Amino acid sequence: MNDKTQHFSFDDAMEKKVKEILSEVYSALKEKGYNPIAQLVGYLISGDPTYITNHKNARSIIRRIERDEILEEIVKFYIDHNIE
Structure with missing residues (x-):
């Protein structure tokens, strides 16, 4: 049995x-033949x-979270994987 307290x-x-x-x-953008990166950037900027x-x-799925939350996670991921 693990007696450690879980951290959320x-x-x-x-x-x-x-x-x-x-x-x-x-995946949905790619299936429809769009450039997913360009479309996501367009959405995040505008x-x-x-x-x-x-x-x-x-479209409904992406609106479940705020754009700033998406951008924050993207920036954190980039920094964590590219900056010492």
């Missing part, structure tokens, strides 16, 4: 949520949800 981190939960959402939206396809309900 909101950061971990948000990271997982953003990863799942971006993965679903990326806030215009029409950059995201309705295919597989991707």
Whole structure:
């Protein structure tokens, strides 16, 4: 039996949520023949949800989280993997 107390981190939960959402939206955009990176950047910069396809309900899925939360996770990931 493990007597250690589990540690819950909101950061971990948000990271997982953003990863799942971006993965679903990326897949839907790719299936429809769009450049997923360009479309996601367009959405993140402008806030215009029409950059995201309705295919597989991707437009609704991406709006489950705020754009600033997505950007925060992207920046954290980049820094964690590219800066000492």
